[in-house]
Amino acid sequence: MTTALLNWRILVGGGIVALLALIALFAPLLAPVDPLEQDLFLELLPPWWQADADPTRALGADSLGRDVLSRLIHAARPALIVAVVAGTLTMLLGTALGLMAGYMGGVVDTLISRMVDIWTSFPAVLLAIMLVALIGTGLHSVIIAIVLIDWTRFCRVVRAETLAQAEMEYIDAAVTGGLRRGAILFREVLPNILPLVIVLLTLEMSIAIIVEAVLSFVGLSVSSDSPTWGGMIAEGRQVIHQAWWVMAFPMGLILIAVLALNLLGDGLKTALDPVLRR
Amino acid sequence: MSLILDIAGLRVSLRRGGHLVRDVSLQVATGQVHGLVGESGAGKTMIAKAVLGILPDAVRVSTGSIGFKGTDLLSLSPRRFRALLGREIAMIPQDPLTGLNPSRRIVAQMTDTLRHHLGQSRGEARGNALRLLQEVQIRDPEKVLDRYPHELSGGMRQRVLIAMAFATEPSLIIADEPTTALDVTVQKQILRLIRQMQERHGTAVLFVTHDLGVVAKICHQVTVLHTGQVVEQGSIDHVMSNAAAPFTRALMAATPRYDQPADALHPVPEAVHQTLRDAARTFDGRNP
Ligand SMILES: Nc1ncnc2c1ncn2[C@@H]1O[C@H](COP(=O)(O)OP(=O)(O)O)[C@@H](O)[C@H]1O
Numbered sequence: 001m002t003t004a005l006l007n008w009r010i011l012v013g014g015g016i017v018a019l020l021a022l023i024a025l026f027a028p029l030l031a032p033v034d035p036l037e038q039d040l041f042l043e044l045l046p047p048w049w050q051a052d053a054d055p056t057r058a059l060g061a062d063s064l065g066r067d068v069l070s071r072l073i074h075a076a077r078p079a080l081i082v083a084v085v086a087g088t089l090t091m092l093l094g095t096a097l098g099l100m101a102g103y104m105g106g107v108v109d110t111l112i113s114r115m116v117d118i119w120t121s122f123p124a125v126l127l128a129i130m131l132v133a134l135i136g137t138g139l140h141s142v143i144i145a146i147v148l149i150d151w152t153r154f155c156r157v158v159r160a161e162t163l164a165q166a167e168m169e170y171i172d173a174a175v176t177g178g179l180r181r182g183a184i185l186f187r188e189v190l191p192n193i194l195p196l197v198i199v200l201l202t203l204e205m206s207i208a209i210i211v212e213a214v215l216s217f218v219g220l221s222v223s224s225d226s227p228t229w230g231g232m233i234a235e236g237r238q239v240i241h242q243a244w245w246v247m248a249f250p251m252g253l254i255l256i257a258v259l260a261l262n263l264l265g266d267g268l269k270t271a272l273d274p275v276l277r278r
Numbered sequence: 279m280s281l282i283l284d285i286a287g288l289r290v291s292l293r294r295g296g297h298l299v300r301d302v303s304l305q306v307a308t309g310q311v312h313g314l315v316g317e318s319g320a321g322k323t324m325i326a327k328a329v330l331g332i333l334p335d336a337v338r339v340s341t342g343s344i345g346f347k348g349t350d351l352l353s354l355s356p357r358r359f360r361a362l363l364g365r366e367i368a369m370i371p372q373d374p375l376t377g378l379n380p381s382r383r384i385v386a387q388m389t390d391t392l393r394h395h396l397g398q399s400r401g402e403a404r405g406n407a408l409r410l411l412q413e414v415q416i417r418d419p420e421k422v423l424d425r426y427p428h429e430l431s432g433g434m435r436q437r438v439l440i441a442m443a444f445a446t447e448p449s450l451i452i453a454d455e456p457t458t459a460l461d462v463t464v465q466k467q468i469l470r471l472i473r474q475m476q477e478r479h480g481t482a483v484l485f486v487t488h489d490l491g492v493v494a495k496i497c498h499q500v501t502v503l504h505t506g507q508v509v510e511q512g513s514i515d516h517v518m519s520n521a522a523a524p525f526t527r528a529l530m531a532a533t534p535r536y537d538q539p540a541d542a543l544h545p546v547p548e549a550v551h552q553t554l555r556d557a558a559r560t561f562d563g564r565n566p
Pocket residue numbers: 292298316317318319320321322323324325334335336337
């Protein structure tokens with residue numbers, strides 16, 4: 001079983017995710033220089049492989065002469081925090097409501113399902129910007145916005161899957177075993193839904209990273225002086241013709257993080273499903 | 279002989295109106311197998327589910343009583359009813375594929391009722407589960423305990439489900455078409471196993487099937503159902519040798535037998551169905 005749990009998707013996806021997490025965790029130790037330090041002599045310095053690069057600024061410098069590599073490393077922190085915290089909270093809220101709707105049925109189901117319908121009829125990014133504008137900027141409001149918008153993703157899938165599981169005869173068997181409804185929900189239904197929830201969680205974490213980037217791109221995330229990948233893209237956009245690398249590196253990093261998370265989710269899906277597991 | 283199950287005047291109805299089971303009475307005595315037979319849609323499953331308290335939301339028991347060892351199950355509080363389920367009354371599911379939870383190991387599923395109702399420890403319950411698997415003649419029982427359902431064949435899964443039903447030594451087991459999803463050779467083994475287990479443990483069984491041939495093999499008593507009404511009831515010998523109802527006779531003529539060629543089979547004539555449908559309509563006219 002242990003070998004089956006570790007397929008190549010989990011190894012590659014999980015490896016990259018773990019690496020990014022370590023970079024975020026140890027950012028102050030890893031970053032070669034202070035990410036906020038400006039040096040106007042180094043303005044728009046190119047990365048190391050180009051002519052007139054500076055060996056102390058491996059990935060070049062931005063329009064204020066700040067070290068791109070150090071900023072990238074430090075910006076991994078807000079990205080990781082948003083991915084983990086927003087992803088987990090979204091999962092908990094959406095899964096709880098989805099289980100309730102699917103398993104309790106009746107009025108509870110009608111109420112939750114209506115709410116999902118109304119919720120999803122708003123365009124998500126617009127809603128996020130509106131919410132953050134309302135709650136104020138900062139990492140916590142980015143997280144609140146993501147949770148408030150994306151819980152429907154978990155809720156819908158979990159509700160549908162709970163309904164499907166409730167049809168199965170093993171639920172009847174558990175009921176006629178004299179077990180309580182709550183026990184059946186947690187012991188019988190939840191394990192069958194968990195693999196799906198975990199896959200959704202990795203997807204949600206990648207979405208959270210993108211949303212954080214979008215919000216910091218429009219200046220609604222953390223304060224503008226601490227570095228974020230989205231903020232770096234926004235700054236790099238203004239100098240795209242002179243110094244493409246200022247924008248390309250954070251974009252590439254976001255792409256890698258998102259792809260790695262999706263790969264990990266894919267791998268977990270097969271590893272966690274007892275029927276697909278071989 | 280004392281009665282384990284005493285269903286009297288059971289009427290199961292749709293909440294939006296209409297009856298699915300029309301005043302059915304039937305008794306199962308201690309240690310006996312009672313066959314409930316009838317064509318698809320006759321209402322057999324509704325009767326079984328009414329006893330187990332798992333009727334679909336759209337359906338309810340409108341009148342009648344379901345006596346179990348002298349207590350009307352319908353009058354019990356949910357809590358006291360749950361205390362009986364899985365302890366005194368158990369079920370063998372129809373489909374061995376969905377009757378077991380795909381995400382849980384066999385041992386976890388087999389020990390649920392032992393731990394819940396009998397308060398056994400994990401180790402104690404595992405020992406008992408092992409003994410039960412040996413009793414239903416599963417090869418490598420120790421290994422099977424730690425398997426997931428999809429790693430077992432259909433026949434093995436049904437053996438596990440049978441073992442589970444007998445785990446707490448219930449007095450009554452409800453088996454709704456427990457062999458219908460299996461292929462013919464496995465079917466015969468499973469029937470024999472149910473009968474063996476039932477005799478050894480002295481358990482009463484309400485055995486639901488659409489197959490009169492199966493009823494003849496393992497039942498002591500039989501109730502023939504059509505459109506939710508009892509058309510014939512009695513000991514298996516009596517019903518098989520001199521069935522009174524035209525439907526029972528037609529059903530016998532429509533049941534394949536190993537000693538007769540297949541072209542000797544006759545479907546139930548439409549006129550027989552029509553008479554019984556008319557009777558149901560008359561019943562509904564009197565009992566709206
Ligand atoms: N969930 C349900 N809601 C409403 N009617 C149902 C439901 N399930 C079954 N029925 C109806 O009840 C009748 C009896 O069904 P059932 O007891 O399952 O028959 P059997 O088990 O004898 O094949 C059928 O006419 C069927 O259409």
